Amino acid sequence: MNNNSFIPTGWENEINARVEKIAAQLNANGLDAVLLADNVSLYYTSGRVFAGYTYISAEGKVYYCVRRPVGFEQCENVHYIRKPEMIPALLEKQPAKLALKTDVMTVAEYNRLSQVFPEAEIADASAMFRALRSVKSEFEQNLLKEDGIHHQAAYERIPAIYRAGMTDVELQIEIERALRLEGCLGLFRVQGGSMELFMGNILVGDNADSPTPYDFAMGGAGADASLPVGASGEPIVAGKTVMVDACGNFNGYMTDMTRCFRVGEVSELAMKAHELSISVNRRLAQFGAGTPAKQLYEEAVKMVEEAGLTDYFMGHKQKAGFVGHGLGIEINEAPVLAPRSRDVLEEGQVVAIEPKFVIPGVGAVGVENTYIVRTDHLECITNAPEEMIELV
Amino acid sequence: MNNNSFIPTGWENEINARVEKIAAQLNANGLDAVLLADNVSLYYTSGRVFAGYTYISAEGKVYYCVRRPVGFEQCENVHYIRKPEMIPALLEKQPAKLALKTDVMTVAEYNRLSQVFPEAEIADASAMFRALRSVKSEFEQNLLKEDGIHHQAAYERIPAIYRAGMTDVELQIEIERALRLEGCLGLFRVQGGSMELFMGNILVGDNADSPTPYDFAMGGAGADASLPVGASGEPIVAGKTVMVDACGNFNGYMTDMTRCFRVGEVSELAMKAHELSISVNRRLAQFGAGTPAKQLYEEAVKMVEEAGLTDYFMGHKQKAGFVGHGLGIEINEAPVLAPRSRDVLEEGQVVAIEPKFVIPGVGAVGVENTYIVRTDHLECITNAPEEMIELV
Numbered sequence: 001m002n003n004n005s006f007i008p009t010g011w012e013n014e015i016n017a018r019v020e021k022i023a024a025q026l027n028a029n030g031l032d033a034v035l036l037a038d039n040v041s042l043y044y045t046s047g048r049v050f051a052g053y054t055y056i057s058a059e060g061k062v063y064y065c066v067r068r069p070v071g072f073e074q075c076e077n078v079h080y081i082r083k084p085e086m087i088p089a090l091l092e093k094q095p096a097k098l099a100l101k102t103d104v105m106t107v108a109e110y111n112r113l114s115q116v117f118p119e120a121e122i123a124d125a126s127a128m129f130r131a132l133r134s135v136k137s138e139f140e141q142n143l144l145k146e147d148g149i150h151h152q153a154a155y156e157r158i159p160a161i162y163r164a165g166m167t168d169v170e171l172q173i174e175i176e177r178a179l180r181l182e183g184c185l186g187l188f189r190v191q192g193g194s195m196e197l198f199m200g201n202i203l204v205g206d207n208a209d210s211p212t213p214y215d216f217a218m219g220g221a222g223a224d225a226s227l228p229v230g231a232s233g234e235p236i237v238a239g240k241t242v243m244v245d246a247c248g249n250f251n252g253y254m255t256d257m258t259r260c261f262r263v264g265e266v267s268e269l270a271m272k273a274h275e276l277s278i279s280v281n282r283r284l285a286q287f288g289a290g291t292p293a294k295q296l297y298e299e300a301v302k303m304v305e306e307a308g309l310t311d312y313f314m315g316h317k318q319k320a321g322f323v324g325h326g327l328g329i330e331i332n333e334a335p336v337l338a339p340r341s342r343d344v345l346e347e348g349q350v351v352a353i354e355p356k357f358v359i360p361g362v363g364a365v366g367v368e369n370t371y372i373v374r375t376d377h378l379e380c381i382t383n384a385p386e387e388m389i390e391l392v
Numbered sequence: 393m394n395n396n397s398f399i400p401t402g403w404e405n406e407i408n409a410r411v412e413k414i415a416a417q418l419n420a421n422g423l424d425a426v427l428l429a430d431n432v433s434l435y436y437t438s439g440r441v442f443a444g445y446t447y448i449s450a451e452g453k454v455y456y457c458v459r460r461p462v463g464f465e466q467c468e469n470v471h472y473i474r475k476p477e478m479i480p481a482l483l484e485k486q487p488a489k490l491a492l493k494t495d496v497m498t499v500a501e502y503n504r505l506s507q508v509f510p511e512a513e514i515a516d517a518s519a520m521f522r523a524l525r526s527v528k529s530e531f532e533q534n535l536l537k538e539d540g541i542h543h544q545a546a547y548e549r550i551p552a553i554y555r556a557g558m559t560d561v562e563l564q565i566e567i568e569r570a571l572r573l574e575g576c577l578g579l580f581r582v583q584g585g586s587m588e589l590f591m592g593n594i595l596v597g598d599n600a601d602s603p604t605p606y607d608f609a610m611g612g613a614g615a616d617a618s619l620p621v622g623a624s625g626e627p628i629v630a631g632k633t634v635m636v637d638a639c640g641n642f643n644g645y646m647t648d649m650t651r652c653f654r655v656g657e658v659s660e661l662a663m664k665a666h667e668l669s670i671s672v673n674r675r676l677a678q679f680g681a682g683t684p685a686k687q688l689y690e691e692a693v694k695m696v697e698e699a700g701l702t703d704y705f706m707g708h709k710q711k712a713g714f715v716g717h718g719l720g721i722e723i724n725e726a727p728v729l730a731p732r733s734r735d736v737l738e739e740g741q742v743v744a745i746e747p748k749f750v751i752p753g754v755g756a757v758g759v760e761n762t763y764i765v766r767t768d769h770l771e772c773i774t775n776a777p778e779e780m781i782e783l784v
Contacts, residue, residue, distance in 0.1 A: 008617045038585055048617035051586065051605040069603030069611070069620070070710045102499035104585065107492075108518070110499045126500070173572040180565045185619050186590035193430055193496065193585075194443065198578035211461030213443040219461070225400045225440035226644025226721075227577050228461070252618025318462045329618075 006064055006075040011047035014139040018045060018132075023060035025128050032095035033057045034125045035087070035113060038104045040189065040329050043252060044133060055087060063090055084116050099125035104191065134326050134334035135348040140253060141372055144328070144350055147255040148370060148381035151248040154182040155259050155384045158244060162261075162391040168231035168242070169223060172202040175246055188247045189254070191330045200246025201230040208243060208364035211318035215332075217354050218243065218364055219318060238264035241363035242391065243356075248370075248382075253328055256352035257382035258368035261391045269312075270365050271388065273357035276307050277366035278386050280355040284324075288376040293335040293343040297323050300355050309357060316358040324353040327370065349373040398456055398467040403439035406531040410437060410524075415452035417520050424487035425449045426517045427479070427505060430496045432581065432721050435644060436525060445476060447483070455482055476508050491517035496583065526718050526726035527740040532645060533764055536720070536742055539647040540762060540773035543640040546574040547651050547776045550636060554653075554783040560623035560634070561615060564594040567638055580639045581646070583722045592638025593622040600635060600756035603710035607724075609746050610635065610756055611710060630656035633755035634783065635748075640762075640774075645720055648744035649774035650760035653783045661704075662757050665749035666780050668699050669758035672747040673778075676716075680768040685727040685735040689715050692747050701749060708750040716745040719762065741765040 007015050022045070026034060036045060036054040045054040051068040064078045065087050072078045079090045088094060098117050100110060103126035114122050136144065154175070161174045176199045180186060188197050195214045203220050212219035212229045220230040236242060241262050248255035260274055280300045287296055300323045304313045314320045324337035328350055335343030337351065345351075354368035367386045371378035399407050414437070418426060428437060428446040437446040443460040456470045457479050464470045471482045480486060490509050492502060495518035506514055528536065546567070553566045568591045572578060580589050587606045595612050604611035604621040613624040628634060633654050640647035652666060672692045679688055692715045696705045706712040716729035720742055727735030729743065737743075743765065748758035759778045763770035 039588060043618055049588070049605055049620055051607070068605045068607075068710065071603055100499075102503075105499055106584070107494035107497055107499055107502045111494075170573075173569055176572065176578075177565055177569050180568065181562075183615075185616055186568075187588060187619055192498070196431060196441070196579060211463055213441055213460045215443070215460075223575075224577055224644055226435055227579050228441055252616055318460065 003072050003075060006046060006048070006072045006078050008047045014137060015045070015047055017137065019056055019062050020060055021132060022056050023058055025132060026056070026058040026099070029128065030097065031058060031099045031123055032097050034099040036101065037109060037113070038101060040104070040191070041101060041129065043329060052081065053084060053087065055091070057095070061092065063087070065090065084113055087116060095120050097121045097123055099123045099128070101125050101129060130334050133328060135346050136328060136350050136372070137348070140328065141348070141350070143251050143253040144255055144370065144372070145381050147248045147250045147253060148383065150182045150184070150250045151255050151257050151382060152384040154179045154184070155244065155257065158259070158261065159389055159391060166236050168202050168204040168207065168234045168236060171236060171242065172200065172231045175200065175202065175244060179246060183250050184247055185249045186247060187249055189249070189330045191332050195332070196227060197229060198227065200244070202246070203230065203243040203364045204234040204236050205240035205363045206361065207232050207234040208358045209316050209360060215320070217314060217320045217322070217356055218245065218358070219315065236263055236391070239266055239362065241266055241270060241365050241388070243364040243366070245368065254331065255370040255382050256327055256331060256354070256368060257370060257384065258354060258356070258366065259384055259386070260365050260367065260388050262388050263391050266362050267359065270359045270362040272307070273309050273312060273359060274365040274388050276303065276309060277355045277357065279303065281353055281367060281369055284353050285371060285378040285380060287345065287378065289345050289347040289373055291345045293337045293341040293345060294339055296337045296353070297339055297341070304355070312357040312359055314356060316360060323355050324351050326351050345373045347373055347375055351378070395464050395467060398438060398440070398464045398470050400439045406529060407437070407439055409529065411448055411454050412452055413524060414448050415450055417524060418448070418450040418491070421520065422489065423450060423491045423515055424489045426491040428493065429501060429505070430493060432496070432583070433493060433521065435721060444473065445479065447479060449487070453484065455479070457482065476505055479508060487512050489513045489515055491515045491520070493517050493521060522726050525720060527738050528720060528742050528764070529740070532720065533740070533742070535643050535645040536647055536762065536764070537773050539640045539642045539645060540649070540775065542574045542576070542642045543647050543649050543774060544776040546571045546576070547636065547649065550651070550653065551781055551783060558628050560594050560596040560599065560626045560628060563628060563634065564592065564623045567592065567594065567636060571638055575642045576639055577641050578639060579641055581641070581722045583724050587724070588619060589621060590619065592636070594638070595622065595635040595756045596626040596628050597632035597755045598753065599624050599626040600750045601708050601752060607712070609706060609712045609714070609748055610637065610750070611707065628655055628783070631658055631754065633658055633662060633757050633780070635756035635758070637760060646723065647762040647774050648719055648723060648746070648760060649762060649776065650746060650748070650758065651776055651778070652757050652759065652780050654780050655783050658754050659751065662751045662754040663780065664699070665701050665704060665751060666757040668696065668701060669747045669749065670778050671695065673745055673759060673761055676745050677763060677770040677772060679737065679770065681737050681739040681765055683737045685729045685733040685737060686731055688729045688745070689731055689733070696747070704749040704751055706748060708752060715747050716743050718743050737765045739765055739767055743770070
């Protein structure tokens with residue numbers, strides 16, 4: 001094999017800029033280096049997932065310490081290793097203060113890597129990377145815009161996909177197929193091991209009011225107790241809503257978008273709540289960089305209270321404690337739009353806003369969009385029609 | 393809500409038996425209790441995934457410390473908590489020696505839980521659970537047999553799904569749909585964060601020889617550098633093989649099965665290697681409980697050497713270092729069938745055996761089956777036809 005560059009074509013400048021930003025942060029925090037081991041961090045620092053480690057020094061020197069795949073032996077900054085114990089011998093100088101990401105690293109790996117650098121003081125790089133990754137470059141914003149276009153194209157096929165008599169699971173399978181044919185990679189990356197989802201969450205009728213253990217905005221009993229979220233085999237019948245919140249990962253980054261459908265007429269309450277969700281989206285998109293994230297949550301709550309819909313907001317039997325979240329490579333990045341969030345919106349951050357309601361006897365309503373934070377507003381990049389479309 | 397039991401219906405005796413086994417192991421290892429926090433362990437100890445912790449004492453008392461979902465407030469052994477700091481107050485007695493699973497727990501969570509029990513000595517429960525979970529009860533074996541039946545039913549539809557002119561990705565999407573319609577939950581659980589796969593691996597032609605970073609038996613470039621494994625958009629043309637290795641998770645447990653197809657005639661070498669894979673499966677299935685796992689690997693290697701096919705065995709440009717693996721809730725459980733494995737087969741363990749070959753210019757060949765370890769043989773539970781079926 002003869003690969004010229006470990007960095008995928010077109011990613012070179014972006015990766016250089018990221019390494020520079022990381023080195024600057026290491027310097028600002030008095031750290032000599034960071035050693036990254038998780039797939040998301042490896043992808044962030046190289047443009048590809050590989051087996052191994054990325055080591056970045058405060059001087060901005062990067063070492064890709066690769067176990068697999070073979071084929072990049074001649075590439076710049078690439079060093080093949082069989083085990084992490086081989087890393088120190090590659091380095092120009094040993095770190096006195098080395099950062100690791102303790103939010104995603106297992107104890108077993110942390111202990112091993114600490115022993116690889118027995119002289120080093122070990123620091124935590126979690127907060128630094130959470131902040132760094134939350135602000136998206138133009139390159140990343142373009143990947144996310146590309147997601148938005150494909151995500152929208154797949155969602156616009158949903159009315160044609162629907163057949164009377166389908167269950168939620170059957171409709172979900174056809175939506176999954178439409179997304180995959182549109183280029184969706186399917187993988188839904190979530191930071192931490194506590195949240196699991198296959199490819200999306202389709203909620204019909206009262207299944208939307210089944211509490212889930214996972215920290216998603218909406219619930220659903222799921223098809224099995226081993227994966228208790230989302231569609232559960234509920235028939236799609238007249239008077240019920242169908243909420244579609246499915247995977248927007250077309251290129252390693254992902255958008256988040258929810259749209260809502262109905263069969264026949266649904267209650268006035270449901271229609272009103274859906275319209276309010278659109279209004280909340282519109283109102284929150286008027287905020288821009290510099291706004292405390294919790295202010296967006298508070299504004300949403302205020303609008304919902306004024307409309308008298310608090311009982312149904314962000315769930316009914318069980319409620320979610322946020323109205324939006326950052327996203328990018330993973331679905332749960334910074335900032336968090338929640339009452340006790342200390343995050344402040346920064347230009348270039350990307351947030352999903354999802355003011356949703358669960359109406360007993362009807363189902364879930366509301367829309368979710370992904371926005372790029374601009375100086376004085378939020379730019380929506382998920383532009384499928386927002387009204388509640390009737391499925392016939 | 394009024395749920396009578398936290399344990400799903402039909403799981404009560406199974407969960408009681410598991411708790412007893414865990415308590416016996418705690419006693420045998422001089423531990424007072426184990427605190428489990430990862431979804432797989434929560435599912436293993438309760439029959440459902442929930443947000444919270446399972447605490448099991450050496451006396452066999454179990455505490456389900458639940459954050460979410462709501463609705464089980466009146467159930468036996470269930471205690472609602474907002475945070476782990478509330479656990480000690482629930483316990484009859486405090487542990488002097490407490491075990492955690494350091495192989496899957498993040499450093500951040502470990503540090504927090506250690507501080508919840510500041511007086512306790514913290515031990516590691518990883519090896520204990522690896523051993524415990526590797527031996528499947530009759531209840532678990534029945535779930536796995538159910539998987540095998542559905543897995544087979546979906547695979548048998550593949551020839552009817554195929555259309556001339558498809559790419560590997562297009563065929564994969566239709567196979568995913570067939571599996572989902574058969575009841576597959578889609579989620580592919582892997583222990584640890586290093587291996588990622590969407591719903592399966594479909595390899596056509598020379599894409600099978602593209603090295604992957606992941607520790608799967610076979611590679612494939614994948615559709616994007618963010619998920620570099622499997623189908624890459626390769627056209628399915630005459631003279632090539634199509635290897636299908638897709639998700640068998642129909643109930644929280646999963647089978648692993650690979651079948652191989654061809655378009656037109658493929659080379660004699662490819663046909664010979666495929667036949668050898670079937671023979672290796674058959675030969676290894678003659679071993680039973682008490683056999684060192686590495687002996688199965690050595691036997692496979694010996695058969696391949698005798699046939700002169702070593703160059704192609706378990707990959708060509710990049711080779712995998714094993715011929716099989718335990719599985720159950722996750723795809724990578726004990727035992728490992730590899731040259732340096734110290735595992736010894738035990739009755740009731742479940743292993744996938746996958747002697748595969750990559751033939752340059754043709755593609756991947758071979759079959760994989762899931763077996764239950766019996767006293768004197770391995771019982772195959774994935775019984776789709778093994779011959780290389782022509783796609784027309």
